[in-house]
Amino acid sequence: MNMFSQDIRKYKKYSGNKSAITLIITNQGLWALFVYRASNSIYKSKLPRIIKRILLVFAVICQKWIEIITGISLPYTSRIGAGFYIGHFGxxxxxxxxxxxxxxxxxxxxxxxxxxxxxxxxxxxxxxxxxxxxxxxxxxxxxxxxxxxxxxxxxxxxxxxxxxxxxxxxxxxxxxxxxxxxx
The missing domain is CATH 2.160.10.10 (Hexapeptide repeat proteins)
Incomplete structure (x- = not known):
């Protein structure tokens, strides 16, 4: 989740240094990034295949939910570097x-x-x-x-x-x- 902390730092910079909690609660781009980063870390992990597949099923469900509520599609197989910023959702x-x-x-x-x-x-x-x-x-x-x-x-x-x-x-x-x- 180190990449997510770098994402948050960038959001803080653009928000006038609002708290991370405020940004996470109010920013749809960060919701999508959090789900992406968590799902991508499972995808890249060296977990046993069966455990990884089970976790990825839940990850896909979370990603689809985020897609529906935010209009942001960030598939866990894409590769997105740290410090990613989504200016406006949708x-x-x-x-x-x-x-x-x-x-x-x-x-x-x-x-x-x-x-x-x-x-x-x-x-x-x-x-x-x-x-x-x-x-x-x-x-x-x-x-x-x-x-x-x-x-x-x-x-x-x-x-x-x-x-x-x-x-x-x-x-x-x-x-x-x-x-x-x-x-």
Whole structure:
């Protein structure tokens, strides 16, 4: 649960240093992250197979409940780095095979999913310190470099080099600004 404590630290920073208890009680993003972190730790554990499967059944039930009440889907098989921040709850879909680096922020309505055909079919790998704006879609076997900004309502279907800001449908590089001011 060390990663969850890093998530809480980031939420505290953005909330004006509210207490962890207040944040956990009032923030739907943290509810989803807690269930994800607990479920993911079971998934990665070296528990005996039968015990792991039983625990994962309960984990899936908890994840589905969180999905229903928050609109946030964080499958336990995805890989999400520490310091993850969900700016606003609702409409967030992360593919079960997605990889998201450390210290990333996402907004409401974000989809990180599978796309493409044949050898191009796949799921994004997102680097560290990436900011993803409202209603952005990142899809396909692509890489998003470290310190990138994905603008609101963008459709990202091509890889993005580190330290770039992209915007549009399909998204294109609009400048070399990094995510430093967003995260």
């Amino acid at each position: 409409g967030i879909i992360i593919n079960a095979s997605a990889v998201i680096g450390v210290n990333c922020n996402i907004s409401q309505g974000v989809t990180i999913g599978v796309s493409g055909r044949e050898e191009k079919r796949g799921v994004p790998i997102i680097g560290n310190n990436v900011y993803i704006g409202t209603n952005a879609v990142i899809a396909g076997k692509i890489n998003i470099g470290d310190n990138c900004v994905i603008g609101a309502n963008s459709l990202v279907i091509n890889s993005v080099e580190a330290n770039k800001t992209v915007l549009g449908v399909p998204a294109v590089v609009i400048n070399n600004n990094t995510s430093k001011d967003y995260i």
